[in-house]
Amino acid sequence: MSSPKDVLRGLVALINSAAEDAMRQYDRAGCEIPTIDAPNEQQLPSDTTELKKALRVLEGACRQLCITLTPPALTMWTRALATNDVACLRVAVSSKVADVIAQQPEGMHVKEIAEKTNLHQRKLQKVLRALAATHCFREVTPDVFANNPLSLTLRQENTISALVRMRATEFNKFAVSNFYDALVDPEYSHSLDKRRSAWSWGIRNEIPNGTMFDYMEAHPESYSQFHRAMGGIAKITGLEGVVNHFPWKDLPQGSTVCDVGSGVGMVSIELAKKYPNLHLMLQDLPSVVIQAQQFWAEKYPTAAEEQRVNFRPLDFFAESPAKDQDVYYIRQIIHDWPDEDCEKILKNVRAAMKPSSRVLIHEYIIPSNTSCGARDSGRETAPKPLLPNYGYGSTRTYLQDVNMLILLNAGERTLEEFNIIAAKTGLRFVKVWDFLETGVIEYEVDV
Numbered sequence: 001m002s003s004p005k006d007v008l009r010g011l012v013a014l015i016n017s018a019a020e021d022a023m024r025q026y027d028r029a030g031c032e033i034p035t036i037d038a039p040n041e042q043q044l045p046s047d048t049t050e051l052k053k054a055l056r057v058l059e060g061a062c063r064q065l066c067i068t069l070t071p072p073a074l075t076m077w078t079r080a081l082a083t084n085d086v087a088c089l090r091v092a093v094s095s096k097v098a099d100v101i102a103q104q105p106e107g108m109h110v111k112e113i114a115e116k117t118n119l120h121q122r123k124l125q126k127v128l129r130a131l132a133a134t135h136c137f138r139e140v141t142p143d144v145f146a147n148n149p150l151s152l153t154l155r156q157e158n159t160i161s162a163l164v165r166m167r168a169t170e171f172n173k174f175a176v177s178n179f180y181d182a183l184v185d186p187e188y189s190h191s192l193d194k195r196r197s198a199w200s201w202g203i204r205n206e207i208p209n210g211t212m213f214d215y216m217e218a219h220p221e222s223y224s225q226f227h228r229a230m231g232g233i234a235k236i237t238g239l240e241g242v243v244n245h246f247p248w249k250d251l252p253q254g255s256t257v258c259d260v261g262s263g264v265g266m267v268s269i270e271l272a273k274k275y276p277n278l279h280l281m282l283q284d285l286p287s288v289v290i291q292a293q294q295f296w297a298e299k300y301p302t303a304a305e306e307q308r309v310n311f312r313p314l315d316f317f318a319e320s321p322a323k324d325q326d327v328y329y330i331r332q333i334i335h336d337w338p339d340e341d342c343e344k345i346l347k348n349v350r351a352a353m354k355p356s357s358r359v360l361i362h363e364y365i366i367p368s369n370t371s372c373g374a375r376d377s378g379r380e381t382a383p384k385p386l387l388p389n390y391g392y393g394s395t396r397t398y399l400q401d402v403n404m405l406i407l408l409n410a411g412e413r414t415l416e417e418f419n420i421i422a423a424k425t426g427l428r429f430v431k432v433w434d435f436l437e438t439g440v441i442e443y444e445v446d447v
């Protein structure tokens with residue numbers, strides 16, 4: 001049995017080695033080592049997979065060390081106050097503070113920022129001070145604020161800003177703040193129906209029995225913000241992992257990839273750019289297909305010119321996607337729906353498959369708090385004294401699981417849970433591809 005001091009020293013050792021490892025990854029990629037107050041965006045390796053491996057340990061060990069040594073009341077108060085952090089982020093992103101001060105690396109006085117954003121100077125001062133204290137913006141001299149790498153993610157041109165804005169605005173208003181109310185409302189509490197989520201509860205007066213997607217359809221501005229936010233999620237969840245580390249290049253010339261519930265096709269567009277051997281088919285609801293066409297026409301017109309991309313509307317509950325595709329790529333769809341709906345989607349995909357087709361489900365894969373390993377989740381077990389799942393190093397997976405519950409009565413799943421649904425729809429597990437933040441589960445036809 002390790003003594004408490006041994007455990008703490010074990011965590012410190014992990015922090016040291018993981019931080020060194022992370023710095024090595026920046027060096028190897030020829031990137032500058034990050035500084036917290038740089039006035040420009042952080043340079044990142046073009047492939048962050050190895051960096052994320054080090055950060056998973058670092059995040060887990062730092063937080064475990066702090067929580068162990070800090071009086072629990074303080075830690076709990078910090079956690080309870082976290083909603084204020086989100087509220088401050090909403091102020092910053094909605095009033096475009098990062099854009100307003102973008103041209104002044106030496107900083108801008110809060111008085112001027114308040115004038116330009118039409119906010120009360122004293123109130124804005126408190127918001128920016130709180131954010132700068134946790135390294136989002138830099139307070140250069142008293143009341144003078146400049147951008148730093150974290151605040152630069154809040155610029156409108158950065159898709160992370162759309163994600164933060166949605167999260168802090170609609171998600172918060174309709175869903176997060178109503179979570180408990182929906183959990184205890186007799187009509188909602190014991191239902192896993194997609195029309196009985198916290199979000200559905202929040203919009204019940206405007207759209208009775210509506211889902212988050214019904215709301216988005218009724219509010220096109222929110223829907224386009226949502227698609228931009230998906231771009232932010234793509235950055236976070238390791239788009240380069242699936243683009244670089246799945247063997248796309250080994251697929252024969254003209255191989256077909258159907259992106260089911262594609263959105264505008266954040267991953268597909270990268271695949272099209274990098275792998276001329278692939279032919280992409282994007283399928284989503286009619287209004288989204290139109291947005292996808294516009295997106296591709298603007299970002300990568302070559303694909304349409306070379307006839308390497310098609311767009312076709314699809315209601316994945318009611319019909320099958322394009323038949324006989326080599327790969328059906330399904331990212332962040334399954335986590336949107338309760339099990340029965342996922343079965344409908346996968347059955348429709350299964351009906352379109354030829355014997356050699358593969359299905360790639362790309363999602364967060366929930367590891368276990370108590371046991372973890374390649375067999376459980378496709379990922380390595382964390383070094384001790386971390387929890388087997390890396391603890392805080394996996395926190396986004398668990399919070400994202402709750403996020404999906406709140407939004408759509410759905411959620412992320414363990415590998416076992418995915419496999420149970422897949423087996424019911426005639427799919428057989430092949431393997432997990434761990435891309436760190438998320439993973440891909442590969443399935444084939446179960447004959």
Ligand SMILES: C[S@@+](CC[C@H](N)C(=O)[O-])C[C@H]1O[C@@H](n2cnc3c(N)ncnc32)[C@H](O)[C@@H]1O
Binds near residue numbers: 213260261267316336
């Ligand atoms: C979370 S987004 C994921 C988008 C994309 N796969 C990505 O990873 O960026 C879910 C997508 O499912 C689409 N969707 C929702 N209901 C659908 C349906 N019945 N048929 C087809 N697509 C649907 C939405 O329009 C949205 O684009």
